[in-house]
Amino acid sequence: SQELEQSPQSLIVQEGKNLTINCTSSKTLYGLYWYKQKYGEGLIFLMMLQKGGEEKSHEKITAKLDEKKQQSSLHITASQPSHAGIYLCGADGSGGSNYKLTFGKGTLLTVNP
């Protein structure tokens, strides 16, 4: 099965600072998803990446999938307290209709005002 390793496990930054979260896969990534979660709540979809070298941005969050499709990074520019939460990367490595989304263990982000 596909294993995803996220780093760092937790991160504390001062408001306004930039930060990067990494997600490394044990296998080739066919679909890489980034989600954000507030503790005890559901997951909020951020972005999906499929092509090697692909980069997507939404507001101050940018995600990239490397050319070899085994690593993704999530970059937040000028962080704000609203960015705080748990960031999860997920991947579904199966083809056809039997998609199975598995997750890394998450990165807990704290943004201090």
Add this chain to the structure above:
Amino acid sequence: SQTIHQWPATLVQPVGSPLSLECTVEGTSNPNLYWYRQAAGRGLQLLFYSVGIGQISSEVPQNLSASRPQDRQFILSSKKLLLSDSGFYLCAGKRGFGGYTFGSGTRLTVV
């Protein structure tokens, strides 16, 4: 667009009692459906997934079972809850090449 409904939001159950969590899908037909658990720590563990009515795949051996009696209904059950069943349960759905949509979750505490 697809919406996942889960209830209840929180549940406190005694050890040995039965469990039934329901997940319903709105806005799409024939989705793949998933049950996840988030225990202590932050990772989400895939418990079950279903590609159609009556079709259930189990990812990990456990005290839980799942059923899909209708296309847009996915149920997570247990005959006798254990303390270790406590956690945050999330239902998710996927249709075709779209993304995965998650419900708001149920926090289960077994006492």
